Amino acid sequence: MADGILAWQAGLWQLLAGRQQHAHAYLLHGPAGIGKRDFAERLMALLLCQRPSLEGACGACRGCQLLAAQTHPDHYILEPEEVDKAIRVDQVRDLVDFITQTAQLGGRKVVLLEPAEAMNINAANALLKSLEEPAGNTVLLLVSHQPSRLLPTLKSRCVQQACPLPERQQSLDWLSAKLPDLPERSREELLALAAGSPLAALQLHGAGALQMRAQVIEGIKQLHKQQQSPSQLAEGWNALPLPLLFDWFCQWAHLILCCQMAGDAAAAGAADMHKVVQYLAQKSSPAKVLALQEWLLAHRQKVLGKANLNRVLLLEALLVQWASLPGSR
Template sequence: MLDIYPWQQTLWQQLVSRQQHAHAYLLQGPSGIGKRVLADQLAARLLCLQPQALSACGDCKSCHLLAAGSHPDLYVLQPEEVDKAIKVDQVRELVDFVVQTAHLAGRKVVVLEPAEAMNPNSANALLKSLEEPAGNTVMLLISHQPSRLLPTIKSRCVQQNCPLPGEAQSLAWIQEKHPQLSSQQAFELLALAGGSPLTALRLFDLDVVGLRAKVVEGIKKLLKQQVSPSQLAESWNAVPLPLLFDWFCDWSQVLLRYQLTADQAELGLEDMRAVLQYLAEKAAQSKVLVLQDWLLLQRQKVIGRANLNRNLLLEALLVQWASLPRPS
């Protein structure tokens, strides 16, 4: 089992020092900060037959079963497919587990991730068990987007905020994992990851810095009319669509912010500062607002895995982007 991350130590001590545990916790915060590791460690300690001060013992029957992935009193509920909803039938199976007697005469523990993947029917099916779980059951719900949860779900849990670690701590941890990275490279990765250190490592593995450099270079050529929107869209086939829409949504927000404040410190990473300043000074704010609304709408479709024609979607985006500094 993975160790608690450095930025979780204080929170971990607060959790394990509780004399009596709640029947349901909601571990909420940004993705990429280790909430699942925190939940898994807490589950291990709650199930341990001889828990230590700050951890499970690792030697009892319960710990051995957990290490083997065959603990009968642990239930993990996730979507059957990535980025899909947790179905009501899955929740009903969970409810059946909750009402059973614990096999090792101790606790039962449920880990549910992500909680926002439950649709309204699934969430309502869980309410009774959340409010009055049978026997000695502890439910650990993990949420990366707690605003999407039903208020009735949140009100039945002890809401435990899991904040982003500080920038200095995150940078030190990233460079410890990848000593070959310079301070600037680590900073850029963390910025691209929205401050989440685990996401930063995942982006490093995907060579996102290299992909972004290719995208930025393409945008500069597009604005100089050295490449057409259709040609550029085709050349970005290796770049994940969610990444592209994340970046363009962020850049449109930067444009609006600069148009309102003229604060150069808010222009984001160095690679796009000159481009964004140029566009902000040349584009009508009304055009930027229209583009931002369109981007947000399309981004939701991309996240929801709608059946989209990738090249046509990107071409439509690039046509609008290229037209920003031109008269309507």
């Protein structure tokens, strides 16, 4: 759990931590990487603390000590058993069994579920009854990065709470404290890649995203110069995360369209792809770019939905379409 509340969460913390009565279920939602999980863990600690204050859990009572040791009998964390996998219905059934039990320490039971959109349809349906009428003094904290993917019936049973996004300078200050040895320009590039989400930017740094992006852009340039084929590039990108690749290509397709519609070079986006975006905006037909964008968005949803896809064939299909953009205006 985070040592302290993040600067941009202070207002929301005051709002929720100061409540005498809590809802039975909160849906904490917002873009990935803005600290929702840290906030939820801090709120869980407060709700289980035997001597809470507006600042948070006391850290010294029996409840806090048990939670710190991950042995508190009245807390439950539900998340995918493997990274990027679905939360299955049998996991939710185990959770429902926990909810129906009496709190062993005589206070609340608290559940943290993240990410909520990882539940498949059967799992989400299995949770609905407990969301509507949780047994005893139970508070469920659902964290979602993509609330649009949740069942309307699930969302309607929760108090939906949008989590605040940090201002750009707050994000840069936070990143500077976390990555003091990284050049300022690199921190700015990471934050731009993370769409302004500082915790996501830190995660991208740990994954080597700047190096991966440089590799992808160099490959695209070689593709247009016919120095590499789509199949060669698809094989060479085998270790790169598909969600990241699809995010970048969706963004670039959007920027090409912006350049075409606005006729403005400033719409070409980040400097590393500026020339490529401008070139494709000039040489491609809007109809072909729109068709590619539609394909990208559809397959991005499949990637995010953990569909069973042939990775190499998927990337090859993407690159064949990308390479065919210039011409036929």
